[in-house]
Amino acid sequence: MKARDFLETVCERLKAQYDAYTILLYGSLADGSANADSDLDIAAFSPVDRVTRVAEIQDGIFIDAFIYPESVLDAPEEEHLRFRGAEILFQKTESAAVLFERLDELYVSGPAPLPxxxxxxxxxxxxxxxxxxxxxxxxxxxxxxxxxxxxxxxxxxxxxxxxxxxxxxxxxxxxxxxxxxxxxxxxxxxxxxxxxxxxxxxxxxxASVPDPEGASGFDTPRGTGT
Incomplete structure (x- = not known):
């Protein structure tokens, strides 16, 4: 079976077990760079108190799902930037759109400069x-x-x-x-x-970076550092 064949089953499980109301597919399967051994990377958001991780292998496919407190949707941090460009598998409201907007703002602001x-x-x-x-x-x-x-x-x-x-x-x-x-x-x-x-x-x-602003949109990982 292909990794995507498990998506519906995984989503139903996350909704039933964790009351997840926003579920995203991120990583290589979402951005089109997947290969035969790529993982199924899932992020779900629900009324839980702490981050929970579900990791298992089914038919040779590694399923790696994180269940996040719903507060992350409104106030994502640096570690959540990997959800930019994610595929929305399920949502009850426009919560994913809000998350993506916050992530783009965080990305454009750039990382804190090193002292x-x-x-x-x-x-x-x-x-x-x-x-x-x-x-x-x-x-x-x-x-x-x-x-x-x-x-x-x-x-x-x-x-x-x-x-x-x-x-x-x-x-x-x-x-x-x-x-x-x-x-x-x-x-x-x-x-x-x-x-x-x-x-x-x-x-x-x-080495200096040749024309670091040359990429369009958010493809260049440079921000203002502020």
């Missing part, structure tokens, strides 16, 4: 990690993976851009900074030489 001292710390940390990961032991290998994970996120954080997960981040780089994407791809290759990682670190720390 100057935090920027300095992250730059020094990346440089130190390059040296420390060269130890021929488990700790060195761990630091290598730690650095490679942090680099993609820090590229966006250091430039006052939203980081929306690896898939969207890499896609954004493909459009706006292909040189940094190429450097990161080389560094992420299993067994990549230290020089490739050093080049990626340099790009993340020092």
């Amino acid at each position: 100057a001292d935090e920027i300095t710390v992250r730059r020094i940390w990346a440089t130190k990690m390059v040296a420390r990961m060269q130890r021929a032991d488990a700790e060195g290998n761990y630091r290598r993976h730690w650095l490679l994970t942090a680099l993609l996120e820090d590229y966006f954080h250091l430039r006052g851009l939203w980081f929306e997960g690896p898939k969207k981040a890499l896609s954004w780089l493909r459009t706006h900074d292909s040189a940094t994407l190429k450097a990161l791809e080389a560094a992420l290759e299993p067994g990549a030489p230290i020089t490739s990682i050093e080049i990626a670190v340099d790009r993340v720390l020092n």
